[in-house]
Amino acid sequence: MNYWLMKSEPDECSIDDLAAAPGQTVPWIGVRNYQARNFMRDAMRLGDGVLFYHSSCPQPGIAGIGKVSSPAYTDASQFDPDSPYFDPKSKPEAPRWLHVDVGFVRKTRLLGLTEMRQHASLASMRVLQAGNRLSITPVSPEEWEAVMDLLD
C-alpha cells in the first residue's frame, strides 16, 4: 500500500466534482510530466491512498481523500487534436502518456497549504518543498498518518 498526493485545479475537478462523478471515479487524464507518469505506471497500485489537493485556486490545500481505482492505462486525450492535452509527438503504437482512475473516499475539511506549513510533522512532504511543481508526489506512511491526525 502506497500513498500519494495528487493536485487538481478545483475549476477543472474539485473534490465535490469527484464525489458527484459517475461511479465517484474520474480518469486522471492530462498528466504530461514524465516523473508523474512514471509514478502512475511503475509504483501505483489498486487501492493506494490519495490526498486530493486543490491547486491554483484561492485556497490551496488538501480537500479530501481518494484512492487509486484502476491500473495505469493509455491516456486517449494525447491523440485528440481538439484536446488541450494533445501531444502530436505521441504515436498510437507507442503511447507516451498514461493515467489511472481515482475514486472518491471522503471529503474532509480543507487542510490549507499555510496550515500544512505550520506542522513539523508534515515538513518533509514533497508538496511543501520549494519549487515543487510535480502534480503527483509520493507520501510516506508517516506523512499520511500525520495528515489523518490533522483532519480528524
Next chain:
DNA sequence: GCCAACGTTGGC
C-alpha cells in the same frame, strides 16, 4: 499579474 523554479526543446 508577478516571478521563482524547473522541465523541455533544439541549435550547435
Next chain:
DNA sequence: GCCAACGTTGGC
C-alpha cells in the same frame, strides 16, 4: 551532450 531559450506551474 551541452546549455540557452522558452514554456509551464502555482503560490502569492
